[in-house]
Amino acid sequence: MQSVKLNNGVEMPLVGLGTFKVRGYEVVHQTLDSALGHGYRSFDTAGVYQNEADIGRALKELLPKHGLSRHDIFITSKLAPRDHGPEAEAGCLRSLEALDCEYLDLYLIHWPGKQGWKSEDPRNPECRQQSWEAMESLYRHGKFRAIGVSNYTVGHLQELLTQCQVKPAVLQVEYHPRLVQSELLAFCSESGFHLQAYSSLGTGCLVTEPKVKGLADSLGKTPAQVLLRWALQQGIGVIPKSTNPERIAQNARLFDFRLAEEDMELLSGLHSDTRYCWDPRAVV
Template sequence: MERVRLNNGIEMPLVGLGTFKLRGYDIVYQALDAALAHGYRSFDTASVYQNEADIGKALKDLLPKHGLSRQDLFITSKLAPKDHGREGEAGCLRSLEALDCEYLDLYLIHWPGKQGHKSEDSQNPAWRQESWETMERLYGSGSFRAIGVSNYTVGHLQELLARCHVKPAVLQVEYHPHLVQEELLAFCLANGIHLQAYSSLGTGYLITEPKVEALATKYSKTPAQVLLRWALQQGIGVIPKSSNPERIAQNFQLFDFSLGKEDMEVLNGMHSDTRYCWDPRHVV
């Protein structure tokens, strides 16, 4: 499996299993079992997904089955927006407890604003800063091997870089051919921040795009594989989500083909500034 070396020296798999909307122990167990069997070693969750405890229990049950140990995995979780600020430490510790882990490989601020407050609330920057300082302390203690952010804009990143003692290792954002965030990717590359994409399939809209389907036929791959490969060839990590064992397997089979330059340009040319998830640009 291909990995990326983060700015603090640790390595993270470029492909992980996203777990958004995977709820219930049986569903989580089935998805993780299939993922481990097909080579996944990276798993992405969040406090707001309400599945951390099930993931922690499933991994404890599954590691012996697959002959693996905790050290073979890369586990990511995220601070809930409601826990920004003074509740940050409690939120971080709840994730560690729910996942039943002594440490997490990566912990992210999930959203730049605080839940229950308006996006234009002038206190958002202070809450973000307090959350980051808490995460820096937990990073220093070894509870987190790396820390980063999710759904940050260039402006949010500039603000963080001006104040932080530990540079964010990862930025996780929505990124796909309908939302080619060139400025954000260039900023991350220039500042040594790894960009990881979520919603690589545009929440499903992109897999039926005629141009994507045509490339899938050309390369004898699924539309999802074409979209995920497009991101990987730009050095962008991906965390496709599925509970279907066959799709989980397919979404990991990305390293036996490459898209030609002209086909990469076809996908780049599909940009329409369309977001299928959340828009953080309005968060002060």
């Protein structure tokens, strides 16, 4: 499994396991067991996923089975939008407690607005700043090895850069061939942030796209592998989610082939500014 060096020197695997909607201890345990067996060393969760405690418990049981220790894996979690602002430190500490970890490898602000507030609420910028300052403090105290943001626009990032003392290491956003966020990727590259994609498969819609299927068939790969490889070749990290052992294994096998330039262009040509998840652009 290849990795990327973040702007603070921390090494982060380029491929991780997403755990959105992976709930229930048995399901979590079986999924993580399969993932660890197939070489995954990075696991992505969040306060709002309601599975942090199960993930923490499962990893404690599974790491010895796979001959691993806490230092061999990379755990990411995220601040719940309800905890934005003055409650941020408490929200961060809840994630640490639930995952039963002395530190997390990466912690992100999950959303640029506070839960229950309208997108245009003028208090959102101050809320973001308070959350970031709380995360900076925990970063300095060794509770987080790296900090970053999720679902931020270029405008949100520019605002953060005028205020922060610790630059964000990672931006996690929706990114796939139907949502090629070129401006955002370029800004991250220029600013030294690593861009990590979620919903690389378009919440499953893209694996049945005829051009994706045709390309996958010609390469002897799955549509998911082609979509994930497309991101990796742009320097973008991926966190595919699956509870199916076969798909978990397939989604990790991304480094034994390359897409030709014309294949990359074919996939990028599917761009239609389609979002399958959330649109943060209205959040002031």
